Amino acid sequence: MEPFILPGPVYDELFTAAAGLLALLRRAVLESAPDRAGRLAALGLAPDGDDYPLFTDDDLIEERYCAAMARPDVILGPHGPQFIEFNVSGAFGGPAETHLLSRVWTEIYGSHDGAPFTGHDPLQARAAFFEQVCEDLRLPRAVALVGSPYEQDQAATSRYYDIEVDVLRRRGLRAEFLEPDRLPHGLGLPERLEFPVGLRYFATADWTSRGQPLDPVRSVLDAGCLLLPPQSSYLLANKKVLAWLSEGLPWMTEADHALARRYVPWSRVVGDTKAEWRGRRVDLPELLMSGRERFVLKKAIGMMGREVLIGRLSTPAQWTTEVERALSEGDTIVQEYTESVPYELEMCDASGTRAERVPVSPVLSPMVFGGRPGGCYARYFPSGESGVVSVYGQGAMENAVLKGVQR
The missing domain is CATH 3.30.1490 (Dna Ligase; domain 1)
Structure with a gap:
């Protein structure tokens, strides 16, 4: 019956720490070897393996945008935020959900004197990132969202994609959602590439597990479409890299070590x-x-x-x-293991007639897009149990995390 609300300094700290750790992850991968083959080897992966099949030949673009989008998972422990892993891709859940939930809570609680909380909008932050990409690379303001409205082998709505398309269009970008069967012709190919930039809104493992071929995506990449974030982003998401930071790397400064000690279990x-x-x-x-x-x-x-x-x-x-x-x-x-400090969340009882405050153990996810804070997503079990907290994997509940406003 309410969002998760954090004090302003704690809310801001999540994004500052996320951006700092993301920069360290990026450098750790790039410093692990001078080229792609060496970096894959450092992570124990074969150069021609199936885990990362969509590299492009443009190493500069791969390296420039590999940390473009991230959603770390954070537990608020007894000693503050602990970043237990980083999702670095364009396919992580949370942006549309946080955008919608934040809007709902603001409208409900802000009907009179203004909402007692505020927060960053992930879809606006990602749109601002794409605007910056188009400006920096002098490309037309056109973005394709490449994904599929299927999750867990069941038909699902394309509504989340459509909402983001609408946000992009309202900012003056041409935008379109393209499913696999619309590639590559949906981008204007082979005649003319009408969408030079795209959001890679899918995980390759999801598509291949459903028998969806990646050939159409490869044809789009080969035609010059810049699908962001690039394949190299998945190297940053490899959990070994976070373990490297925890153990320490030769190039890390004392400030780098302190950041890792403070926020990484x-x-x-x-x-x-x-x-x-x-x-x-x-x-x-x-x-x-x-x-x-x-x-x-x-x-x-x-x-x-x-x-x-x-x-x-x-x-x-x-x-x-x-x-x-x-x-x-x-x-x-x-x-x-990091034990979560319980958060008392107001929820409705099973009858729907009485509100009660229930201690839950949420996993929080501050999102970062092109260095911009992009809202915070949360998952939790209403029973209060902790453990592996996942919406698709374990059926956890979703909510938004907002910043309390002092009055």
Whole structure:
């Protein structure tokens, strides 16, 4: 019956920290090797692998815009915000939902003296980013949203795409939503590329899992359409990179280390190696086997919480099996578990007649578009339970996070 409301300094801190960590992720990837093949190798990926199939030949564009859009997932722990992972792509959920929910809450609570909260608008922030791209590259003000109105193998509405198209058009950009079967001709090809810039509003894994070929997207890229963010953005989203920052990299300054220590839970790439743990050097496999309840295992490539195992919510046998698999395959990070500080959210009871305040453990997601703060999305379980909090994966509820206004 209300949004999540944070004090102004805490709300602003989420975006400042998100932008700072995103810059470190970008540099970590670019510094890992001088070229794409080396960066893929540093992440344990084959140069011709299936995980990242849509690279272009323009390395400058790949590097320039790889950090263009991000939605980290944050837990407000006892010691403040903890960034547990970064979604870096154009396909993450939250922009349309936050845009709509923020508008609803503002209209409901602002009918008299103005709403007691405010917040950034993700769709306006992303539109401003595309305006800047068109201006910087001297391209026509035209943006195509390339995606599919299908989620979880079920037909879904295109309404979220249509809402964003409307926002772009209201800002004076030509905009169109294009499904896979409208590519490449929907962009005016082969005669003329009418949309030189596009939003890559899909995850390749979603399309390939449904048998949707990527050939039309490849033809659009080959024709010169700049689909943003580019494939390199997914390197930043690889959870190994966040673990690199937690462990520390040679080029990091003391300010960089301080930023990572402040906002990133202790994280390491799982391997048969030593690790620094609370001031002492320990054997990492032994630490994981003996400290199940302290840690979370996450595959480096994954989404919707599908490849996450929380130690305290697993059995000893499950944990042992997954640790052994991670050690064997080298595709997983371990992260110290962060307990969420409960937030009391006003909700309606099951009868729909009485309001009550219920403690919940939300995951917050401040969004950043081209360096601009773009609103904050939240997911939670109304039961108050914590764990892996995902809308599509576990059926979590959604809400917007807004900034309280002092009067």
